[in-house]
Amino acid sequence: MRIEPIIQGVVARTAHPFGCKQAVLEQIHYVKSAKPISHGPKRVLILGASSGFGLAARIALTFGGADADTIGVSFERGPSEKSVGSAGFYNNIFFKQQAEQAGRIAVNINGDVFSNEIKEQVIEAIETYFEGEVDLVIYSIASGMRRKPQSDEFWHSVIKPIGEPVSGATVLLENDTWIDTTLPPATEEEIDHTLKVMGGEDWENWIDTLINNDSLAQGCKTIAFSYVGPEMTHPIYLDGTLGRAKIDLHQTSHALNLKLANFDGNAYATVCKALVTKASVFIPAFTPYILALYRVMKEKGTHEECIEQMQRLFSDKLYARTPVPVDSERLLRMDDWELNPDTQTRVQEIVEQMNASNFAELGDYQGFKQAFLRLNGFGIEGVDYQADVDLSLFMPSR
Ligand code: NAI
DSSP states (O other), X not given: OOOOOOEETTEEOOOOHXXXXXXHHHHHHHHHHXXXXXXXXXXXXXXXXXXXXXXXXXXXXXXXXXXXXEXXXXXXXXXXXXXXXXXXXXXXXXXXXXXXXXXXXXXXXXXXXXXXXXXXHHHHHHHHHSTTOEXXXXXXXXXXXXXXXXXXXXXXXXOOOSSSOEEEEEEETTTTEEEEEEEOOOOHHHHHHHHHHHSSHHHHHHHHHHHXXXXXXXXXXXXXXXXXXXXXXXXXXXXXXXXXXXXXXXXXXXXXXXXXXXXXXEEEEEEOXXXXXXXXXXOTTOHHHHHHHHHHHHHHTOOOOXXXXXXXXXXXIITTSSSOOOOTTSOEESOTTTTOHHHHHHHHHHHHHOOTTTHHHHXXXXXHHHHHHHHTTOSOTTOOTTSXXXXXXXXXXX
């Protein structure tokens, strides 16, 4: 079959296997030519390894100088009679193929990160492939829900303000239309549930499990990703439900740092730049900011995608300096270029003028949409989109 992009709202319903392959290859190519990671970790566990920051971190650590072996956990869907499968499913396949060709170990574990079964499978994989220990644990999960332990019920995360309603715009990628929205404040229950899904609890569960199984190597580090953003985004992000969960994650990083001190290790919440990913396009009332930010950072030559952020994190910060550079709240800041005062002044000017009829000219809507399509393997040079793709090649029975 020929595979075309199908978008519903801000969700991609199709992905192109060979476009995903090409996107992985391009990221590998980038890290091979970038400033290399010296003194990097050799055995890395990545929770949320199939897309966005997790995939970029995996590529950077394998091909960007550290020559790391990796175990990657993700929750992805393969092709079936009804669907072509998710981009992350294909990213996993082609990452593994490339890593193994380069002589590296790359283990993919597909399943629910919050479950005990997956924790047990990972411990077993660490025994089998890493001689029982890991040097770095990356927590890069973005999820809308978490199954309650031993239950058929779920906690659902919501993206809402806290206290007051917030108005803003979202651009539907499906038909390129600007939708003005007003989001009501979250209820206490919604705040608590979002914290359960996106806060630090599961990160801590993972580190405890690894400690209890003697799976942390001496000097082991762990990181999880956060976002802070400028003041104009605080009502919907930092002061809202997601921000509440991120603050919990920051607090968890301090608790984990104490636990890891027993191993001469460290834990950091790493604050990244706002970027187009499968997860971030869901954030309502955030699009005008990101459109303006893409435009200004590209004009200034400071724009980075996930892969540039991750390569810089490891080559310039996490493994480059002792002590690791952190801010007054002990956060590792990769949003330094985003929050540059000149950049923010210009972004603010653009956002103030942006509306339903001029967003594509004032902001980098073309770049935003292109980035979204690329995440799903579309719009990538060198891929023959007219060719038939035999999806049975990727089905488990083969
Ligand atoms: P993404 O959607 O590209 O990746 C999420 C990963 O989590 C995927 O590998 C997915 O398979 C995995 N996952 C989701 N639910 C799972 C489950 N139940 N079990 C196993 N795996 C599961 O998201 P992105 O944007 O890379 O987000 C990663 C982290 O980075 C999140 O904590 C996010 O808040 C944070 N972040 C994102 C920013 C952005 O602008 N995209 C900015 C700053 C931080």
